[in-house]
Amino acid sequence: MYKKISVRSLFVCTIVCVAGFAIGQPPRSPFVISPQVHADKKVTFRYLAPSAKEVKLGGSEFGAVRSPMVKDSLGIWSITVGPITPDMYPYNFIVDGIRVADPANTAIFPNEGFQNSIVEITGDEPLVHTIQNVSHGTLSYRYYSSSQLGIRPVLIYTPPAYEKDTKTKYPVLYLLHGTTDTEETWTKVGRAHIILDNLIAQGKAKPMIIVMPYGRAFPAISKSSGSLRNRENLHEIKKDFLNELFPFVEKNYRTKANKDNRAIAGFSGGGGTSLYIGLNNPDLFSWVCGFAPGMLKEEFHSNNAVAFENSSLTNQRLKLFWIGVGKEDGLYPVISDYLKVLDEKKIKHETLISDGGHTWMNCKLYLATIAQKLFK
Amino acid sequence: MYKKISVRSLFVCTIVCVAGFAIGQPPRSPFVISPQVHADKKVTFRYLAPSAKEVKLGGSEFGAVRSPMVKDSLGIWSITVGPITPDMYPYNFIVDGIRVADPANTAIFPNEGFQNSIVEITGDEPLVHTIQNVSHGTLSYRYYSSSQLGIRPVLIYTPPAYEKDTKTKYPVLYLLHGTTDTEETWTKVGRAHIILDNLIAQGKAKPMIIVMPYGRAFPAISKSSGSLRNRENLHEIKKDFLNELFPFVEKNYRTKANKDNRAIAGFSGGGGTSLYIGLNNPDLFSWVCGFAPGMLKEEFHSNNAVAFENSSLTNQRLKLFWIGVGKEDGLYPVISDYLKVLDEKKIKHETLISDGGHTWMNCKLYLATIAQKLFK
Numbered sequence: 001m002y003k004k005i006s007v008r009s010l011f012v013c014t015i016v017c018v019a020g021f022a023i024g025q026p027p028r029s030p031f032v033i034s035p036q037v038h039a040d041k042k043v044t045f046r047y048l049a050p051s052a053k054e055v056k057l058g059g060s061e062f063g064a065v066r067s068p069m070v071k072d073s074l075g076i077w078s079i080t081v082g083p084i085t086p087d088m089y090p091y092n093f094i095v096d097g098i099r100v101a102d103p104a105n106t107a108i109f110p111n112e113g114f115q116n117s118i119v120e121i122t123g124d125e126p127l128v129h130t131i132q133n134v135s136h137g138t139l140s141y142r143y144y145s146s147s148q149l150g151i152r153p154v155l156i157y158t159p160p161a162y163e164k165d166t167k168t169k170y171p172v173l174y175l176l177h178g179t180t181d182t183e184e185t186w187t188k189v190g191r192a193h194i195i196l197d198n199l200i201a202q203g204k205a206k207p208m209i210i211v212m213p214y215g216r217a218f219p220a221i222s223k224s225s226g227s228l229r230n231r232e233n234l235h236e237i238k239k240d241f242l243n244e245l246f247p248f249v250e251k252n253y254r255t256k257a258n259k260d261n262r263a264i265a266g267f268s269g270g271g272g273t274s275l276y277i278g279l280n281n282p283d284l285f286s287w288v289c290g291f292a293p294g295m296l297k298e299e300f301h302s303n304n305a306v307a308f309e310n311s312s313l314t315n316q317r318l319k320l321f322w323i324g325v326g327k328e329d330g331l332y333p334v335i336s337d338y339l340k341v342l343d344e345k346k347i348k349h350e351t352l353i354s355d356g357g358h359t360w361m362n363c364k365l366y367l368a369t370i371a372q373k374l375f376k
Numbered sequence: 377m378y379k380k381i382s383v384r385s386l387f388v389c390t391i392v393c394v395a396g397f398a399i400g401q402p403p404r405s406p407f408v409i410s411p412q413v414h415a416d417k418k419v420t421f422r423y424l425a426p427s428a429k430e431v432k433l434g435g436s437e438f439g440a441v442r443s444p445m446v447k448d449s450l451g452i453w454s455i456t457v458g459p460i461t462p463d464m465y466p467y468n469f470i471v472d473g474i475r476v477a478d479p480a481n482t483a484i485f486p487n488e489g490f491q492n493s494i495v496e497i498t499g500d501e502p503l504v505h506t507i508q509n510v511s512h513g514t515l516s517y518r519y520y521s522s523s524q525l526g527i528r529p530v531l532i533y534t535p536p537a538y539e540k541d542t543k544t545k546y547p548v549l550y551l552l553h554g555t556t557d558t559e560e561t562w563t564k565v566g567r568a569h570i571i572l573d574n575l576i577a578q579g580k581a582k583p584m585i586i587v588m589p590y591g592r593a594f595p596a597i598s599k600s601s602g603s604l605r606n607r608e609n610l611h612e613i614k615k616d617f618l619n620e621l622f623p624f625v626e627k628n629y630r631t632k633a634n635k636d637n638r639a640i641a642g643f644s645g646g647g648g649t650s651l652y653i654g655l656n657n658p659d660l661f662s663w664v665c666g667f668a669p670g671m672l673k674e675e676f677h678s679n680n681a682v683a684f685e686n687s688s689l690t691n692q693r694l695k696l697f698w699i700g701v702g703k704e705d706g707l708y709p710v711i712s713d714y715l716k717v718l719d720e721k722k723i724k725h726e727t728l729i730s731d732g733g734h735t736w737m738n739c740k741l742y743l744a745t746i747a748q749k750l751f752k
Binding site (some may be wrong): 031095096099100101103108112113114131132139141187223226 | 407409427428472474476477486487508509598600
């Protein structure tokens with residue numbers, strides 16, 4: 001009996017503590033720890049809601065599809081799932097039918113259309129996106145001024161040695177996010193900066209600058225206007241890219257300013273944008289990549305006009321034209337059709353047809369794959 | 377009738393659009409725009425929940441105390457409030473009793489204890505934290521390696537000219553967040569980098585580096601352990617600060633490496649930490665500031681040992697000892713007692729007793745105030 005009580009007390013002390021958020025003020029709600037990743041890769045999710053009737057865990061990418069949670073005497077709902085394959089996954093709670101991010105978790109999926117939290121399960125061996133004790137580059141939050149679109153945010157990764165040796169110049173990868181994502185999604189969810197830190201430390205990737213702009217041409221294009229690759233957004237973003245962002249980067253960073261040291265890649269709606277900008281500007285980019293790129297069949301030719309016009313010239317110009325997509329991705333059929341058109345046109349390209357769907361787990365795989373090919 | 381229909385259609389098009397989040401996939405939920413700040417400084421908040429029974433707006437700092445929202449035929453709940461005094465405010469939705477951040481708003485209040493969204497109402501004239509078309513500094517997300525606490529995040533602001541002239545050295549402000557906040561709160565909610573951009577552009581503040589570390593000595597100190605100024609956290613953070621963070625900054629940035637060019641300030645639990653580190657290390661800091669600093673009466677003497685020992689020496693050493701607090705702050709009584717002790721000890725100090733409570737609106741005011749005093 002004594003043992004039972006002491007174990008329970010210890011458990012309660014570990015996971016929950018009646019904490020005042022500010023000193024001098026009366027204690028507030030119990031402080032909930034969530035998610036809690038255990039050594040065996042099982043994960044406990046907790047959510048405080050004494051008066052809720054039903055709380056479920058939504059995390060379909062690790063197999064939790066509306067999984068019911070159980071309430072304890074303090075009003076904390078919990079569930080332990082797994083073991084889960086090490087990776088980073090989005091999840092949320094469904095509280096009496098309402099989807100809620102995890103209020104105990106500061107790792108939020110930056111997105112304009114939904115709010116998910118992120119849980120990271122680390123492996124026995126570090127993964128390519130695991131934050132490790134290697135030399136870290138700098139991730140800078142910058143603004144550039146656009147005559148059409150106002151003050152625009154952009155995140156820029158510079159590799160570890162960038163500040164030390166102020167003479168060396170670097171190649172540049174422009175990396176575009178998906179529809180309704182923001183300029184933070186490639187780092188907060190895609191860990192682009194950490195992936196490059198690790199690959200550079202292992203000698204597997206060339207040190208490079210990565211430029212991650214915001215992809216919606218807001219306020220010219222409303223945030224409610226759907227895809228990033230719609231014609232109006234493509235047009236506005238292309239203008240902004242060429243007239244504002246690109247000169248900003250060239251002016252403010254030590255870039256190797258030629259096409260063989262410049263790549264463009266993007267996911268989903270941003271993948272459509274990366275092909276549109278990359279393939280139509282052969283003087284700017286020798287490396288063009290699409291990660292489950294968003295495209296419409298009726299726009300294959302119009303959006304690829306320059307590249308399709310003369311395929312042998314295109315093959316000469318491009319050092320890498322790379323497409324990755326998951327077999328379970330909703331975009332797989334249209335991308336398959338696109339790949340057939342590339343074959344018909346005899347345009348050289350590499351593909352990675354992976355498992356899984358339209359996910360950021362796949363995005364990380366695709367980035368880690370192309371990062372080892374670029375600028376070599 | 378025609379007019380009525382067309383106005384309604386226009387309205388629906390403006391605020392909501394049936395948008396697929398990924399191309400090629402079927403359209404999902406209506407896309408909700410929230411918050412929508414109107415020209416007259418009224419604000420409309422919207423939340424999609426067709427099956428919810430009751431949705432309220434929580435935003436006590438602009439007068440919305442559980443204000444009921446109304447559901448339309450699409451299942452979108454909305455409320456228009458204001459006009460609201462221009463500033464940035466936290467808010468959330470209370471959906472059938474459950475507090476939820478706004479899923480249509482990517483501006484999230486980084487905090488380990490709750491999840492709020494942020495709404496910004498800009499004034500007719502830009503405020504000190506308004507993002508303007510001035511020269512912007514760089515906000516860098518960095519990691520430093522701590523032998524005790526692992527890999528730690530820190531945000532570092534460098535002023536606009538920092539990268540251009542690679543010879544100039546700068547003074548440094550260490551700026552600490554409140555209990556349960558994160559290393560991102562001073563920028564996402566406090567706009568520290570924007571405030572300095574604006575004050576530097578106006579010639580009102582000296583160009584300076586700002587260092588914003590994560591203040592919880594996790595994993596040594598559990599995230600559920602309450603205040604940042606508890607003795608164990610103070611002890612661990614002080615060690616980390618002196619042995620790891622401080623050398624990292626001195627090694628990697630062009631600092632003016634002397635006490636007269638070094639300041640420390642912090643809010644709430646981090647305010648307690650800033651006084652504890654600042655006042656007990658007179659060789660390191662000539663400028664020490666507390667923004668509604670968290671402190672306990674019984675620790676006034678023990679936490680201020682070095683400063684209280686010889687007040688004339690302390691007055692000689694410090695160029696500024698500054699305390700700000702709001703009259704409605706729960707910490708006001710204990711801080712008032714602290715100010716009396718400073719008077720008794722004849723320790724020189726400046727104070728700003730403002731309106732309002734324990735808020736980030738006050739934090740921005742305090743930072744803008746001291747930034748115009750530092751290093752002059």
